[in-house]
Amino acid sequence: MKKYLLSLFALAYPLFTFAQDNEQSIDQIIDEKFGDATGWFVQAVFYQIPFTDTISVYWVLFPLIIGAIYFTIYFNFINFRGFFTSVNIVRGKYDDLEGRENHKVELEKSSFTDEDDNPDTIRVEGHEGEVSHFQALTAALSATVGLGNIAGVAIAVSIGGAGATFWMIIAGFLGMASKFVECTLGVKYRDIAEDGTVYGGPMYYLTKGLKSKGMGGLGKVLAVLFAIFVIGGSFGGGNMFQVNQAFQLVENITGGEQSFLHGYGWAFGVVMAILVGIVIIGGIKKIAKVTDKIVPFMVAIYVAAALFVIFSKFDMIGSAFAAIWNGAFSPEGIAGGAVGVLIQGFRRAAFSNEAGIGSASIAHSAVKTKYAASEGMVALLEPFIDTVIVCTMTALVLIITGFVDPLNPPANDAQAILLTSSAFESSISWFPYVLTVAVVLFAFSSMISWSYYGFQGWTYLFGRSKKTEYTYKVIFCIFVIIGAAASLGSVIGFSDAMVFAMMVPNMVGLILLAPKVKEELNKYMSAIKARKS
Template sequence: MPPGIMSSPVSAILEAPIPAPLSLDQAIDKFFSPIATAISDAVFWAIPLPGGNEFPLILAWLLAAGVFFTIYLGFQQLRPASIRHSSHVVRGHFSRHTDPGDVTSFQALATELSGTVGLGNIAGVAIAIATGGPGASFWIAVAGLVGMSVKMSEATLGVKFRVVNEDGTTSGGPMYYLRDGLASIDKPKLGRVLATLFAVCTAFGVIGAGNMFQSNQAAYQLAMFAGGKDSWIGTHMWVVGLVFAILVGVVIVGGASKIGAATSKIVPFMGILYVIMCLAVIGANITEVGDAFKAIWSGAFTGHGIAGGVLGVLIVGVQRAAFSNAAGVGTAGIAHSAVKTRRPAQEGFVAMWEPFIDSVVICTMTAITIIITGVYKDHDADGVQMTAHALKTVAPWFSSLLTLAVVLFAFSTMLSYSFYGKKAVGFLFGNSATAERIYNGIFLLLLVVGAATNMASILALADAMLFLMAVPNVIGMYFLARVVAREIKGHRERVDAGVIPQVPEDAQAGMIVANEATPEQLETADEEYALRAAAMDARSEELDLGHTAPDTERDYLDHLPEDHELFNTMDRDGKPLKD
């Protein structure tokens, strides 16, 4: 063949090597990459700030909500009386076993904590300190404190606008309080749009952040523990995903009650285990604790990290807190809507503890452990490795316990997020049991896929969708702020005045496991509640309490028969009958 032909464009194309076919995960990644990049860039669009810093707008949105509700609700989360009351509510002292709902207040608290306490506390804090210096942990705690009021509001609205189904189960969360809550203040169209947007973002967001990412990270940690990527687990990570899928499937088949029962056991165990390890390190370096707190305090206002001054430290801290406690994302409204209670505000006082435990207690424990051992100065270590190095300074086998903690954190997160996703799908498809079962099947399948693949674009898209949930949720919460304030402040007034007493011990809902009511008790529960509520209402009027509490809306009258003696003096709306 003549040399000229060999060098022609046509021959070059014909003799060029044929590209290797893309693997399935590469093909999926290639398809979703431009979509994920566009949505992620929009959600995490950053505001340029002095000193070369940038502050993602979504984080400013969440922080502003925390500051607003903290002030608007009168700093409820910091009041001693509110803290005392919440401790009684979480132990089930104010809820009856005949109240509508599936789980106890403590189980709902554990479910929501299981979705937030995890890698963000172990790896995220370490990364924040390595980037922003010790002062970053101060701003993580501050963001957690203001986030308490947001969780309080979410849970209160979640219970107030939940739907009690015919089988006694409940459906609630931002989907419902956006739709029904905004409809109650004459904004039905806006409510439907925001509710649908939230449900779609939730259904997709939990698949990545609470499913594939958790499975992938747990499998990776087990592989590292077993000898690295070349170990048997490292080359068969899909097996880890399959085991998770089986375990998660066994639990979620039982619904909210089984998930609540599981998380109420796993969360305290893993939380206590992790705190004990941190305390052991702190105890072994007790003389350094004072200096650690000084470094945190001075670093918060001087900025000695690589993030760039005080503003950089603040941004790093707030960002870690937002990723860790998820205040404003709306999941607390879903978790607490399943609680056995008739008073929405009660759950608000329980939910407020979630950012405190997550961002103030556990994150601070991690921070002190890392600071006093000095491992944060090693910028080559990743977040989990940094925490592991700190723990190993006391006992080498602590790294094994840390692996166990990471796996348990991941497992409990899978359980809680499967519940959130199922409820979102149920809302979109009219509480269709078939749709929810299909979603559960997809959720379990993707646990295996997530452990075995590295589909970065899907995870980026899911992360963006998860934080996008905060946009419709917080918009709706601003519109419903007066409703929240009336519920919270009215409830506090009635408790302080003794109008709302603790439930007799034999009738309490319980704490770890919900006490079961007999069919006879359930049959008369609504009428008994109505009579108690009427008596409380009358007592409230005698005391001339200033805020309108839930029971004074007279909705409890719906539970009474038409011929009840109360209707000799009032109508169904609670208005006195004319002579």
């Protein structure tokens, strides 16, 4: 496989150097033609419902927010009352409930016969999963913690003011309930092959779960739609966009147009593609081993730097929180007023933690467990870490350092990253270099996790042979190079639309299958109570 990858890169090299020499014409032609063909889809997904002359809301936010509120109430505020239980699960406190220690796979075959449930959840061919609770959490976090936390927050507080932070936090707490539901279903209805490889995610719980409720036809249609959307999203938003933004920041920090890297995006892409290829060949186990080291390390570095900036200006902390609270309900000088601030906060939180999109359930479904709800509980920590902690830290740094100007917000993610970098630099002169490394690592971890998401959709549509596996992974690596070398706005816009289109089939399944999740939750909580007694 490695030789196959290297030979493909060698064959592709002349094409990319030619593309670099003719960058403007090729990029513009592809961008224009692709935009003409797919513009209708992008406009449909990101259609904005006008409320007033100054306020328009993306329609995709409504099902995400309403769904999160519904799940919060339906599961009796599991996002709050289950928090410490979730932490204990990650710590391994309840491993003995699995009949094993230290997340070792138990070699027993299932005697489970209830056709209404999925025996894959318990044991199939002596396997329960591939990764630990902690590894599943970091693998999913690696796809969400990244540019959205750095660039997205800067855009939110620049447009919506400090008050947008409050609504981001609220959206993060609500999103915890959505993550709990989709990741519980991901484990409950997963497939486990004879060699122990796990295949899971919305494709499987839409198919199996809705079939158990007599809606098999609807389930298959929704599953196929989701698989198509997740493949498209993996190539674009989870790949090309990530490497493109990472290269732009590296180029900027090394001198911009005067940088020795200027015009060599393809070379940066080749290096990243080789690194990505080496990791994703090993599947979810290799991905998890990388992410469970990168993600905690980079989140710790980022949060530590943010806390340093915040406490270096400790006299302004009180006024920053006052600005967040007052701005959330009575903003002054912000376009759209309080409603506009609320929308910015919810929008950026949804774009950052992807709660309700369904993508994270693919990574979480690979966990070693026989209690589906145990991983749902672990998953609810994801929006808390991603949005409530990391996004809030970024917002506080921007507010305290004074880098919030609603009259002059950043025009795009690249400018937003530089704005955040400047805010940190005002207190830590060398931090832009650390942030550059962080962005590259966040982009790298996002790419390897999204490769797994797209691969799961790919195998659902085209089968599980080695040929289909290598075909997808080679295509994914080639798109890494293209993403670094080109500026294909329409392609990336289309892929972002596909990511949020995933929400439509997924949310239908979550609502219909919520009672199944409640059964799993009751089963797991009963096991915990029995253990304590």
